Amino acid sequence: MALTIRERKVPQLDLRSCAFRYSNNTPVQDQASTSGEFRVSDFDRLDVLGRGNGGPVYKVAHRRTETLYALKVLRGGEGEPGSSAAEADVLRRADSPYVVRCHSVLPTASGHAALLLELVDGGSLASVMGRRGAFPEAALAEVAAQALSGLAYLHARRIVHRDVKPANLLVSTAGEVKIADFGIAKVLARPGDGCAEYEGTAAYMSPERFDSERRHDADPFAADVWGLGVTILELLMGRYPLLADGQKPTRAALMCAICFREMPTVSGGAASPELRRFVALCLLKDHTKRASVSHLLAHPFVSGRDVTASKQALRQLVARD
Known part of the structure; x- marks a missing residue:
């Protein structure tokens, strides 16, 4: 039950512009990535976890390491609530076991951005x-x-x-x-x-x-x-x-x-x-x-x-x- 209200409207994401490859193979282990740099194309999309403020959230797996993450794809103007810049700015300031961790901010093929987040396995x-x-x-x-x-x-x-x-x-x-x-x-x-x-x-x-x-x-x-x-x-x-x-x-x-x-x-x-x-x-x-x-x-x-x-x-x- 949720009635969400905004003063500023964020455009809907065109899912066709997201550079994902679909996979039916579920990763068998969750090991830390050894790569310091990520790209959206490095990940397989496994499932849709939901939709947060500003964009959809996917369960993804790093293709090489099979590490699982949550990927939130955003589309918002610079500095607007719901924009990747605003949300990433907040998450960069947070380093707490009680706050979901942001590993990286990634550009998408459409020119927008995505947040690579830790996957919390029990859901909401x-x-x-x-x-x-x-x-x-x-x-x-x-x-x-x-x-x-x-x-x-x-x-x-x-x-x-x-x-x-x-x-x-x-x-x-x-x-x-x-x-x-x-x-x-x-x-x-x-x-x-x-x-x-x-x-x-x-x-x-x-x-x-x-x-x-x-x-x-x-x-x-x-x-x-x-x-x-x-x-x-x-x-x-x-x-x-x-x-x-x-x-x-x-x-x-x-x-x-x-x-x-x-x-x-x-x-x-x-x-x-x-x-x-x-x-x-x-x-x-x-x-x-x-x-x-x-x-x-x-x-x-x-x-x-x-x-x-x-x-x-x-x-x-x-x-x-």
């Missing part, structure tokens, strides 16, 4: 929920801890993601959570900078981002916390939590639910008091009162978890039958 949290349904609390604690660690790393470097949601949090079969899809992320030039653009996925936007006056001055990092809160609540419930089950996610319905309705409460049997308080701190409508990433990392739901048990619970969810 959205895809895991689609297969498994609602997450147990132990797994949610691990998701929250690792996602917050990634956000803490980004925010310390003045990078705001602006589209935190289950589809943009990837998870490995080893239980590693990584923030992905920086197509509309922004590097803030100085303290006090805001994010005035009305972009992203409306279902995960914070209340202040719907307000054309407030979003100029609102703390942009608080919007990432809101997105994480909605994500954790969605994984707990097994469906998008801010609309009634089956309700059409129009912009008007989402804005009304996010900006004006009370946040949904989780019954005592479905979640511990620590989890309920954690989500409530993320989903305060007033961004000035919303918990910061550092406060949430110290919250008992995260800091008091049994790390071994929570990671095992997440690995069990991700494992394919």
